[in-house]
Amino acid sequence: TERLIRDMTDLPGKGSRPFARDVLFPRKASQLALQALLDPDVPLFTLIEGAPLAGKSSVLREIAEGTHGSEDLAVLMLRGHTTGLFQSLANLFSAELEWNLSPTDARQWLRRMSLGETGPILVLAIDGVDPGSDMAADLEELTTLLPGTRLKVILTTDQRKALTHTPNGRGKSALGESTWSVHVDQLDLDELRQALRVLAEHGLFFAAGVEYAVEYRAPWLLRYLYDDVAREG
Numbered sequence: 001t002e003r004l005i006r007d008m009t010d011l012p013g014k015g016s017r018p019f020a021r022d023v024l025f026p027r028k029a030s031q032l033a034l035q036a037l038l039d040p041d042v043p044l045f046t047l048i049e050g051a052p053l054a055g056k057s058s059v060l061r062e063i064a065e066g067t068h069g070s071e072d073l074a075v076l077m078l079r080g081h082t083t084g085l086f087q088s089l090a091n092l093f094s095a096e097l098e099w100n101l102s103p104t105d106a107r108q109w110l111r112r113m114s115l116g117e118t119g120p121i122l123v124l125a126i127d128g129v130d131p132g133s134d135m136a137a138d139l140e141e142l143t144t145l146l147p148g149t150r151l152k153v154i155l156t157t158d159q160r161k162a163l164t165h166t167p168n169g170r171g172k173s174a175l176g177e178s179t180w181s182v183h184v185d186q187l188d189l190d191e192l193r194q195a196l197r198v199l200a201e202h203g204l205f206f207a208a209g210v211e212y213a214v215e216y217r218a219p220w221l222l223r224y225l226y227d228d229v230a231r232e233g
Contacts (some may be wrong), residue, residue, distance in 0.1 A: 001064050001077040001125070001199045007058070012202075013231035015083070015223070023202065023226055025054060025195040025219055029184045030062040036180050037063075037073060037123055037152045044143065045153045049160040050184035053220040056156035059184060060125045063154065070120060077125040080155065084134035085124070085142065086110075094231040106146070114151030131162035141172045163194040186217035195222055204229050 011020040029048065036042040048056045064075045078088050086103035093099040093106070101109070119146045129135050139153065157163050166175030187195060192211045199205075204226055210216055 001075055004077050004079070005061055005064065013227050013228040018228060019061060020223055024058060024062060025187070025191065025198060025222070027059055027062060027184065027191060029182045030059045033059060033154055033182050034063055037121065037154060038102060040149050042180050044147065045155065045175060045179040047160065047179045047181045048154065048156045048184055049181055054159050054184045054186070055219040056184050057127050060127055060154065060156060062170035064125055070183070074120040074121050075123045075124050075125050077127065080126045080129040080135045110151060111147060113147050114147035116150045119183050122151050124153045126153065129155045129157045129163060135165060140174045143178050187219060192217055201227055202226065
């Protein structure tokens with residue numbers, strides 16, 4: 001997870017990757033999602049949905065970094081745009097731990113972890129799941145494994161309905177039947193004030209009353225301004 005976040009993070013002044021080093025705007029959606037992950041009555045999947053550039057990936061980052069060292073949750077963050085879930089896990093274990101696993105082994109490992117009686121809940125945090133992808137298909141299959149309560153999945157998508165409903169749009173898919181959703185939108189007043197405090201720590205200050213300007217509620221705009229100032233500095 002730390003390596004993936006590092007790979008997705010730019011140095012100050014760069015703007016090509018999702019995250020900026022040392023800059024993370026706290027979101028209420030992150031706290032709602034965190035509560036869902038800890039609640040045994042919430043379904044297997046917690047879906048972070050919202051418009052592109054609303055900050056969905058940053059919610060995963062905030063949860064991953066905020067639970068570092070937690071005894072309750074162990075977050076494993078994955079990309080959703082590569083291979084399927086089970087192949088992604090097999091590749092990861094091979095690269096990081098030199099475990100030569102097949103996708104079937106990874107599938108069985110997940111089920112065993114989900115049925116454990118002790119230790120933290122394993123949280124798969126998957127960034128960017130597209131409808132019809134190998135990752136979406138494997139998540140659908142995951143529901144058929146009847147996983148236990150020690151496994152949760154939190155994922156982001158730009159296409160919520162296509163992911164959680166059948167192709168004709170009339171009914172819910174297996175994934176949709178096991179999903180609880182959190183919507184991420186523009187920053188509200190409290191979130192914007194927190195974001196402004198974060199930016200102030202990096203030497204970026206705004207005129208009084210800026211929190212009431214609607215255009216500054218977009219996280220991507222604040223990130224752009226931060227990078228612009230960092231380049232000049």
